Amino acid sequence: MIQFSGAMSSGSPHPTDDELLAFLDSELSPKDLERVRLHVSSCTTCQTEITALERVLDSVQQFRNSQVAEAEALQTEAVEQFHVHLKQYAHQKLAQTVSLPPARETRPRDWRLASLFRYRIPVVASVVAVALVLTTTFSLLETTASADVLLTRTEEKENLRAPADSPVSRSVLHMELIDLSTGKQEASGEYILLADKHAQEARLETNSKDRSSVEWTSAGDDFLGDLAVKAFRPQHYFDQALLHYMQQQNFFPDTSASQFRKLIANRGRAGTHVRKGNGSYGLDYAFAALHPSGIRNAVLWVAKKSYDPFQLSIFTANGSDTKEYRFTRKSRVHEVRTPELAQLLSSPPNKTVAVLGANTPNPPAILPRRYGQIPASSSEVRATELLHNLGACLGEEVYVYPMSDGTTLVQGLVDNANRRQMLINALAHADVSIHSEIYTPDQLESGIHLFQPPYGRLPPSMFKGKANSAEQAADFSGRQMAFHDELLASIQNEGKGQEEAEKSVAFFSTELSALAEKLLLNSWALQRLDEQFPSSRTTQLVRADLEVLNSLRQEHRQHIHQLAERETSMLSRIPLANSLAQATGSEKEPATASPRQILALAQEQEKLVRALFTASQETARKSEDLSRLLQILRLLQG
């Protein structure tokens, strides 16, 4: 309670309520305190006011105290409870902190650091993103460069290891062929390769314990490619397209950098990549898509420190069929060309496989032989049957070649990759060994050489411009086909409208042309069978093969018959054709036409159909031509 010394008014203005209150609570500034104190000491009004204020404040204080006293009930229990509660809470919090490794750091005072702290998540994310981009970029740059750099380095080390006075290298190679789609190992073997790159001579022998030793030698400009062909062509598992490429590149898989360079020299435009192995680098060179060799990529594995190449993997992809040809080098030494070695390299091999002509160090390349030169084989019949079943005999440029090494090769050109794959698959699954080299036009552009068809003469080029004959037939904008009006009238007589009748005429033309073409193709296939399997070639064939050939011929004849029948029935819609048919009906038909005769007739009927029933420019002697066509068709049905 404040005591006042007097009750006089000082004449100064009364302090406000809040000033009086602050005066009571000693919350005034020294200057205000002095002023208010002076005023209050002499002002009875303010003194009364202060007393009233004090009374209010006291009552509030009492009220508060009573409330606190109430709240103090159960204080001990409350404190104990809180103690337990706080302990548990602290424990939980500690556990959370432990489970979250990055403990929260004290926020830094420095504003720059503070703003970094506030945006720590985006900042960290940006740093990580930038680091990733940089790492990727650098790793890309590094790997693109380093595949070539590493190969060069490997080559340099290899040259250093090969002293000039020891030109002969002796490598022990282990070959495995792994089917990656099934994971199965298809073949394996060990080879010893002796090669003298100066003398361009090489010798290869198998080192297999369970098989009899086989040896090959080769010499000349392409001695290594030649050796590869000799060694691997007889192996049924070896992809012929790959072998062909190896021969072209004069490449033998002896897991050396110089050989690897030859392999990748014509790989086309594709990337490189360095694989990192355990203590080794894999120099991975991709090949261009649809590379004629079938290679997808080739990887040369070199040791990290010594740059010694120890393994070469060639991955081929043929549709879903992917294979790895893995050549592992067991050892490699360089030797001086001793007279013994020279003899070994230049001497004919002790034993030879069937391919090699006896005692010829450099045997002739394996080439197709003419049909007349050798008797037909079972595999040839099987290949022909497969092609027939797939319809490849009807105008596709795929041929069966009996090769000089006794194998059978199916080589040819098809329209697209799907068709190619279909043929390759079918031939690969044949019960006899048939090599196939089927290409698409784009592969041909990259330098694949196709053998000449194995016939004495090529069939007439009857397919030129025929592909679009159907389109020509449908095109009535400029010219009309010879029998357009007759057909239109006949169709309109059947009760069809003008527009519908025009459509029917167009359809008639397309259909008839297609039938004529098919008939011609069947005749050609029949003739081809005769050229491929003349009676002189088939004397050595077994009965089953002969039956197959007969059934193929029979099928073609049957098709020709049916097609001629359908054409005749279509032509019967033309009134003139009916009267002509009756007029020529009495003509005597030959007993059985030979394939050659049938082909000639088929060619003529096709030409006539084109002249009469497509928008052809050829001037048609309508009546005579139609009469001749009907006659031919009747002959073909004979």
Added chain:
Amino acid sequence: MSMKENPSVRVPAKQDSRDAQNGESGVDLQSRLLELYANVRPALLSYIRQIVHSSAEAEDIVQTAFLKTFDQASDRGIENLRGWIYRVAHNLAIDSLRRNSFHEQAVSEWLYTKPVETPTSAEQASINRQTVERALRCLNERERACLLLRAEGLSYSEIGEVLEISAKAVSVYLARAVRKVRNKP
């Protein structure tokens, strides 16, 4: 009543010499908070009860305020723990009041459950407790808080810190509150 007369409830300017920049170790902080809880619980509880008008709610709020303070103080140093706790508890109480509109509920509770006491002679001399309580209910949030916090022995600046207003504003609110209580019959 001046602050000097009731120094025990004054908030010390600095509790100890700890570095306010850094958080405290868990054990030290626990013992400090426990001690503080024992000291201020009744006063803080009664203050919060005047805001939320519910004993149970007030008890919860006081506990929560202490646990929150524990969290915050372990992350960073807090100089004036008592002031801090009042501030946290006050804010929690206001939040709770706004969220649950306990006010009406509590008022009705108070109106219908509390029997009107017959004033005793001792209470006749001053404004009796119920009158104060009723008068306090007529004040607005800030005025009531200022008046009660003053009764808790907090200085104007400390009250300002709790309510996040200036000391001058506290003085104005206080004067207004006193006038209102005084004019209440």
